[in-house]
Amino acid sequence: MDTHRLDLLVLGLGYVGLPLAQEAARAGLRVGGLDVSPAVVAGLNAGRSHVDDIADAEVAAMLAAGFVATADEAAIAGAEAVVVCVPTPLGEAGGPDLSAVRSAVAAIGRHLRPGQLVVLESTTYPGTTDEVVRPLLEEASGLVAGDDFHLAFSPERIDPGNPEWGLANTPKIVGGLTPRCTDRAAAFYGKLVERVVTASGTREAETAKLLENTYRHINIALVNEMARFCHELGIDLWDAIRCAATKPFGFEAFFPGPGVGGHCIPIDPNYLSHSVRSRLGYPFRFVELAQEINATMPSYVARRVQDLLNDHGQAAYGARVLLLGVTYKPDISDQRESPAVPLARHLHGLGAEVGYHDPRVVDWDPGVPVTRADDLFDAVAAADLVVLVQAHHAYDVDELVRHAALFFDTRGRTTSAEAHRL
Numbered sequence: 001m002d003t004h005r006l007d008l009l010v011l012g013l014g015y016v017g018l019p020l021a022q023e024a025a026r027a028g029l030r031v032g033g034l035d036v037s038p039a040v041v042a043g044l045n046a047g048r049s050h051v052d053d054i055a056d057a058e059v060a061a062m063l064a065a066g067f068v069a070t071a072d073e074a075a076i077a078g079a080e081a082v083v084v085c086v087p088t089p090l091g092e093a094g095g096p097d098l099s100a101v102r103s104a105v106a107a108i109g110r111h112l113r114p115g116q117l118v119v120l121e122s123t124t125y126p127g128t129t130d131e132v133v134r135p136l137l138e139e140a141s142g143l144v145a146g147d148d149f150h151l152a153f154s155p156e157r158i159d160p161g162n163p164e165w166g167l168a169n170t171p172k173i174v175g176g177l178t179p180r181c182t183d184r185a186a187a188f189y190g191k192l193v194e195r196v197v198t199a200s201g202t203r204e205a206e207t208a209k210l211l212e213n214t215y216r217h218i219n220i221a222l223v224n225e226m227a228r229f230c231h232e233l234g235i236d237l238w239d240a241i242r243c244a245a246t247k248p249f250g251f252e253a254f255f256p257g258p259g260v261g262g263h264c265i266p267i268d269p270n271y272l273s274h275s276v277r278s279r280l281g282y283p284f285r286f287v288e289l290a291q292e293i294n295a296t297m298p299s300y301v302a303r304r305v306q307d308l309l310n311d312h313g314q315a316a317y318g319a320r321v322l323l324l325g326v327t328y329k330p331d332i333s334d335q336r337e338s339p340a341v342p343l344a345r346h347l348h349g350l351g352a353e354v355g356y357h358d359p360r361v362v363d364w365d366p367g368v369p370v371t372r373a374d375d376l377f378d379a380v381a382a383a384d385l386v387v388l389v390q391a392h393h394a395y396d397v398d399e400l401v402r403h404a405a406l407f408f409d410t411r412g413r414t415t416s417a418e419a420h421r422l
Contacts, residue, residue, distance in 0.1 A: 006032045008188075009079035011104045013040055013069060015334070016121060016156040017085030018051045022058060023167045023192045025065040032079065033069040036103075044069040052160050052332040076111035081188050083119045084108075084133075085156065090267055095274035096124045098132060105133050109140025117150040117184050119174075123209055123268050125275040129153040129202035130177060146178040152185035153202040155209030160262075161332040171195040175205025213268040214287055219254040220265065221290035224297055227256035227422050231304075238412040238421060256422050258389055258410040259297040259339025261328025266294065266337045298339045301387070301410055301422070302346035308406055308420055309385060317351030322373060322383035324400070325390025326358045326366075333360040340389045341366040355379060359394045380404050388413065 007029035010017045017033065024031045035041050043050060045068065047060045076082055084104045091097035101122055108118060118137065120129050129152070134145045145151040154174045159165060172193045176182030186196045199205040223241070230237040237256065245253040260266045273287040306316040326340035327333060335341075344354050348368035356364060357373040364370065373379030377400075380386050385406040388397060391413045398416050401407045407419045414421060 006030050006079040008081045009075055011084045012086035015051050015160055016158050018054055019158055019167050022062055025062045025067050027192050031067050032075050041069040041071050073107040076108055081117040082108055083121055085121045088122045088124050096271050105136045109137045112141040114148045119152045119154050119185055121154055121156045125271040126203045126206040146181055150181040150184040152176040152181050153205045160334055161329050169194050171197050173197045173199055173205050173208050175199030175202045177202055210268055210272040213264045214272055217265050217269045218286055218290045221293040223254045223256045225293050258301045258343055260294045261337040261339055263336055298342035299346050301343055306350055319352045319384040321347050321352045321354055322379055322386045323356040324388045325392050326356050326361055326364050327390050330390055330392050344368055344370055377403055
């Protein structure tokens with residue numbers, strides 16, 4: 001493909017950018033991808049995927065449709081639309097680290113031409129598009145956003161491993177710097193997705209993304225805290241949730257667990273909390289309390305492990321503890337912010353010998369010594385206690401319970417009375 005004539009260039013070909021490029025290629029657009037990693041670029045051009053939800057065969061189909069990956073930023077000048085999908089991890093101050101965004105935007109500014117559409121999809125705090133991206137683009141290019149080129153924010157809503165909801169059938173929020181920018185961005189995304197939802201502006205679109213994840217963050221924290229006192233009171237919280245979920249209105253079921261992982265829940269709400277503190281000078285108390293509760297769940301699970309061992313006449317020191325599933329979601333290989341990491345560290349701190357099994361993960365380094373189990377049932381039988389950390393569908397959980405000396409289920413998947421649940 002001639003990268004001087006593209007309908008779309010995606011900057012950042014990770015779990016957000018690559019599905020966007022794939023959907024655009026499916027829609028018949030001329031699509032390119034820009035990434036700073038030579039390994040990613042070479043792998044994609046050779047037909048190899050590095051993203052869970054996209055198979056090698058699907059990358060091959062993208063290539064057959066004309067997709068090309070490149071590390072040459074000169075490709076920016078030839079694209080009608082440029083979409084930024086680079087990472088925004090937490091910085092030291094608790095807000096987003098915008099270094100990758102700034103770098104990508106600087107590259108766009110060096111090649112920006114009149115009439116182009118620039119969209120930021122990377123999750124960030126409200127105001128980033130107008131206060132950070134716009135000035136960088138205008139200074140580097142000499143062009144004016146809203147007059148010479150179009151600028152918008154459209155939050156990514158990628159849910160790795162979700163077989164039902166993908167980019168095409170998930171409503172796409174778009175907020176432009178001006179109404180004309182919104183219209184241009186909405187028309188672009190309308191070629192790829194079934195429904196476009198227009199926000200009043202960039203700040204509203206940025207806030208919508210944070211609101212979605214903060215809602216989940218707070219409700220997960222609620223049930224995590226309930227799990228602690230329900231255990232002390234002898235209440236089966238899982239059964240209470242099952243019953244409450246039969247209400248056809250006014251209730252959505254959330255479930256406790258060993259902690260939260262991925263980029264969205266443990267990271268994104270902090271952007272909103274940081275923004276409130278830095279701009280208004282006071283805390284976002286709900287978010288910060290939820291962060292405190294969710295962040296302490298791995299240590300709580302470790303204490304429950306210690307208590308279970310003690311109840312059965314064994315110390316945690318020297319006990320063989322097997323962790324099942326170390327990814328942050330079931331049936332994917334993504335380990336970002338997985339609660340299995342702090343859990344392994346807490347167990348190691350108690351003196352336990354930690355092993356793990358995960359059908360999706362060959363090499364895992366939580367920062368403390370761990371042993372990988374090759375044979376699942378042998379490892380379960382040999383362990384003093386087994387912890388279900390992530391409920392991959394490959395696990396026949398009740399069958400594993402029958403082979404275990406002690407089984408602690410943090411995901412509520414067991415039906416056996418022999419298992420202990422969070």
